[in-house]
Amino acid sequence: MTPTLDLEFDNLEETWQYWVGYGKRMGFGVRKENSNKSKKDGSIIYYKYVCHKEGVRKPDKRDFKIKKPRQETRTGCEVRMIIKKVNRRFRVSELYLDHNHPLEPQETVHMFASQRKLPEAQGYALEAAEDVGVKQKASLNLMSKYAGGRANLRYTEEDIKSYLRARRQRKMCYDEAGCLLRYFQHQLTENPSYFHAYQVDSEDRITNVFWDDPHMLLDYDCFGDVISFDTTYSTNRENRPLAIFSGLNHYREVVIFGVALLYDETIESFKWFFETFLQAHKEKLPFTVFIDQDATMARALKEVMPTVKHGLCTFHINRYAVKHLGNLMKDDSHFLGKFNWCMYHCEEKIVFEESWKELLLKYNAADNPWLMSIYELKEKWAARMLHEGFKDSWYEKHTT
Incomplete structure (x- = not known):
């Protein structure tokens, strides 16, 4: 219970916790004063623990500017416990336990800096409160209510500020946005042609991020006549859409x-992405862009690239067909095969119309709302009509 000479400990943490516990029982705060390291291996071989009132405050040259100086709290107390490393253990080599100031009652000991501690569970609660906009003072009042009064808390408002400040600093160093920007900076040093951009909101938080490496820039210059835009990938834990412009090279390989990385799928985000894409590629427009049936995406694309022909991606159409027409594909139904025949193999418009009518009659689907809506957009996905649109678009661009 009371330190004695030749008392031994296994490690420094055990020594410090013993000194903290002794200060709590006796009614004084504790501090770490100084230490010495071994010249051979750099390990600590000497440590001095003292009372929190040890020493006196040194004079400050700026004292004449201070209107309300802080009250002197140190009294030059000489209470100390010095330990030295002996045979891989830490032994008390010097001890002085007589204070020159009154000790505090047990009711207030928990407010010493060495005794205050913010529990992990309450730390998480304070983080959540800050994230939803609850002020620190209100959070402290709530925690005090749970503890039966502020005197029962083992921490103060300053401890909360320090905890949340440290949390922000950790986020600034290790968050995903910071890592991504450092990656972009590294890529720029490796190749100045690397392009990246990001958009921030009114609070200067990153929302949308775009990048194009030199290979992407070169591939678009060579094979960017017909491209596909897809946002069905969501590979991050926040489920943010990963938007990709892709196409085929001369070997029919995907490039x-x-x-x-988009914050959301609103028209503002899509417009920013399309405008940034054109900026990266020196405003070079493609002939045709394939997208899915998202109305917001189509509207943004029409506003940013009004002269570009828009087609619907057949992969997404098939996926939506399975979603909306699953009841027509049960058992041995060949509905999807006949639907794909209309999409890919009708060489003439009249053949497409006849095949489509036959499909609706055979499966009694003339009133299906999804089939009605997709038929209205047939110029964007039926092979023959889409091919004619390609020819018109290509001809217009190469004759103007």
């Missing part, structure tokens, strides 16, 4: 022309 990427541009990538973005």
